[in-house]
Amino acid sequence: MKKILFCATVDYHFKAFHLPYLKWFKEQGWEVHVAASGELTLPYVDKKYNISIERSPLSLKNIGAYNEFKKVINNNEYQIIHCHTPMGGIISRLAARTTRKKGTKVIYTAHGFHFCKGAPLLNWLIYYPIEKVMAKHTDCLITINEEDYTIAKRKFRAGQIKHVHGVGVDIDKFKPINELEKSERKISYGFKPGDFLLFYAAEFNKNKNQQLLIKALGHLKESLPNVKLILCGEGALKEECEKLAQSLGIQHMVHFLGYRKDIDQLLPMCDVAVASSLREGLPVNIMESMACGLPVVATKNRGHNELITHQKNGFLVEPNDINSFANHIIDLYNKRDLLLSMKLNSINKVKLFTVYRVSLELISIYESYMLEDMHETTSKHNRAYI
Numbered sequence: 001m002k003k004i005l006f007c008a009t010v011d012y013h014f015k016a017f018h019l020p021y022l023k024w025f026k027e028q029g030w031e032v033h034v035a036a037s038g039e040l041t042l043p044y045v046d047k048k049y050n051i052s053i054e055r056s057p058l059s060l061k062n063i064g065a066y067n068e069f070k071k072v073i074n075n076n077e078y079q080i081i082h083c084h085t086p087m088g089g090i091i092s093r094l095a096a097r098t099t100r101k102k103g104t105k106v107i108y109t110a111h112g113f114h115f116c117k118g119a120p121l122l123n124w125l126i127y128y129p130i131e132k133v134m135a136k137h138t139d140c141l142i143t144i145n146e147e148d149y150t151i152a153k154r155k156f157r158a159g160q161i162k163h164v165h166g167v168g169v170d171i172d173k174f175k176p177i178n179e180l181e182k183s184e185r186k187i188s189y190g191f192k193p194g195d196f197l198l199f200y201a202a203e204f205n206k207n208k209n210q211q212l213l214i215k216a217l218g219h220l221k222e223s224l225p226n227v228k229l230i231l232c233g234e235g236a237l238k239e240e241c242e243k244l245a246q247s248l249g250i251q252h253m254v255h256f257l258g259y260r261k262d263i264d265q266l267l268p269m270c271d272v273a274v275a276s277s278l279r280e281g282l283p284v285n286i287m288e289s290m291a292c293g294l295p296v297v298a299t300k301n302r303g304h305n306e307l308i309t310h311q312k313n314g315f316l317v318e319p320n321d322i323n324s325f326a327n328h329i330i331d332l333y334n335k336r337d338l339l340l341s342m343k344l345n346s347i348n349k350v351k352l353f354t355v356y357r358v359s360l361e362l363i364s365i366y367e368s369y370m371l372e373d374m375h376e377t378t379s380k381h382n383r384a385y386i
Contacts, residue, residue, distance in 0.1 A: 003031040003076055007069065007092035008084040009053050011038035017167040017284075018084075019043065020359055021366075028370075030079075035072050036088060055087055057126065062091055069095035073104075080369055083108045090130060093137045100137065105369040108134070108158075109142040111167075112281020116147060116302050118319075119279060132156055140365060144282040147302040162365055168358035169287035169350060176293035176347065177268040185269040196227045196333055197270040199294070201263055201285050202277065204235030211244055212276040212299070212322060218248040219326035224333055229254045230270065232263065267292040271339070272332050278319055280304060282353075290350040295342035297328045307353070313345035 004025050006014060014022065014034055022044035025032050034042060035049040042048060049072050053065035069092050073081065081096050081104060083089040089108045096106050114127040135141055135156035142162050143149040149163040177185070183193035191197065198217075202208040210231060217229050231241070231254065238256065245254040260266065263285075267273075273289030273296045280303025286296055287307065296314035298304040308314040315328040332339050351357070 001029065001031045002079045003033060004080045004082065005073065005076070005078045006032070006034045006082050006084070007088050008034075008036040009055055009086070009088040011036040011040045011042065011048070011050075013084055013088075014042055015040060020168075020355060021362065024359070024363060025366075033072075033076065033078075035069060035092070053087060053091060057087060057090075057130075062087065066091050066095055073099050078104050080105050080107065080366070084111065086114060086127065090134055093134050097137055100139070105139045106137065107140045107142065107365070107369075108138045109144070109164075110148055110152070110281075111144060112279070112303065113143075113148050113151065114279075116151075116279060118301065139369070142362075142365065145302050145306050147306075148281070162361075164361040164365075165353045165358050166282040166287065167284060168355035169284065169291050169353055170355050171291045171350070173264050174267060174288045174291040176343075182269050185265070189266070189269065191228065191269075192226070194226055196224070196272075198227065198229045198272050198274045198329065199232075199267060199270040199289065200230070200274050200276070201232035201260070202275075203233050204231075204238040204241060206237065207278050208233075208235075209276040209278055209299070209319065210237070210241050212320065212325065213274055214241060214244050214248065214250070214254060215322045216325040216329065217245075217253055218250055219322065220329065221248070221250050221253060224330065225253070227253065227329065227333065229274070230257060230266065231255065232257045232260045232266070234259050263288065267294065270294060272297060272329065273314075274325075274329075275299065275304060276319075276325075277301065277304075282306060287350055287353050290346035293343040293347050295332055295339060295346060297325060297332070307349070309345070309349070313342050313349050 022032050026044045031046045032044055033047040034045050035051050037051055037053045039050060051065050051068045052061050054061045073096050083092045093106055100106050115124040135158040139159040140162060141152055141158035142164055143152055144166045152161045186193055186195060204210060213229060220227050242256060245251045267289055273294040275286055275298035280301050282303045289296060296308050298308055298316060299319045300316045308316055310316045317324040
């Protein structure tokens with residue numbers, strides 16, 4: 001039986017983004033293995049390896065992780081190895097060098113290079129040369145946004161370089177609801193029907209920059225007191241953000257909901273999605289918001305720029321432009337015809353990024369290597385009779 005190995009830094013990555021592809025390979029009769037840190041039970045998986053890998057490129061534990069990956073790879077005859085996440089992608093590709101020479105195809109999906117326009121110089125100094133070298137050990141490098149694709153095509157020497165539209169959004173799960181349902185759901189979550197809800201789900205860290213959203217809301221506390229900001233997620237800077245809201249006197253306008261499993265229920269009742277991050281690959285949270293019919297007010301970065309067309313399905317602002325951010329929220333609050341047109345534009349644009357569309361793109365890549373492997377097997381078989 002043919003085997004595929006999926007590699008990443010943490011196993012939750014597979015649960016969040018790759019279950020449809022694990023399932024697809026099982027349906028094709030393949031044996032599916034995964035290797036990452038963590039002890040999650042995953043469906044569609046025949047073997048799961050818990051690797052002692054760390055996110056930091058400076059962690060000495062990653063030497064052990066390299067040996068663990070190498071043992072797994074050398075003990076199995078994989079036809080395809082698909083690598084994900086920065087450290088998971090680097091270490092597993094290093095470990096796969098020998099087996100790649102024997103015919104194993106190595107695919108790497110870059111879910112957003114750490115180096116990009118506006119990224120810190122340190123990111124360029126550390127990650128750019130590593131990714132450039134690792135591309136030589138990659139049969140197919142997949143990027144999920146145009147900026148990364150352009151950099152990869154110009155600078156890297158992978159066997160193939162492909163662009164797919166992210167990891168896909170499930171539009172059967174994330175979808176709009178009518179105004180009556182919105183009002184009823186707002187009440188069920190403790191809000192008033194007339195509350196104008198802004199939504200953002202992200203880890204509280206420096207990159208996600210939630211302070212911008214809180215400061216922008218501070219500009220609205222007198223003129224639009226019924227605007228509420230819903231922030232989902234945990235993280236090191238959550239307490240700092242709570243203190244900022246208190247210091248601005250808007251703690252009653254900001255709702256910190258913590259980690260949630262009901263985002264698909266929360267999003268459709270909201271009015272506008274907001275996003276403040278400094279760096280993104282192609283953010284799933286924004287695609288989910290668009291699928292629910294929300295206009296988006298967001299900071300400019302490569303991921304947001306690809307999903308949001310300024311003044312069509314939302315607004316893009318500079319990362320520290322608090323005034324513009326607040327003014328665009330005021331526009332959407334006061335101009336309901338603008339809100340409606342942007343809602344429709346979000347729904348239409350997200351059709352490019354559905355799970356179905358992305359699945360077709362990714363399966364096409366998989367099948368090209370599966371067919372290539374069949375061709376090589378047939379050729380070897382024919383040569384045996386020459």
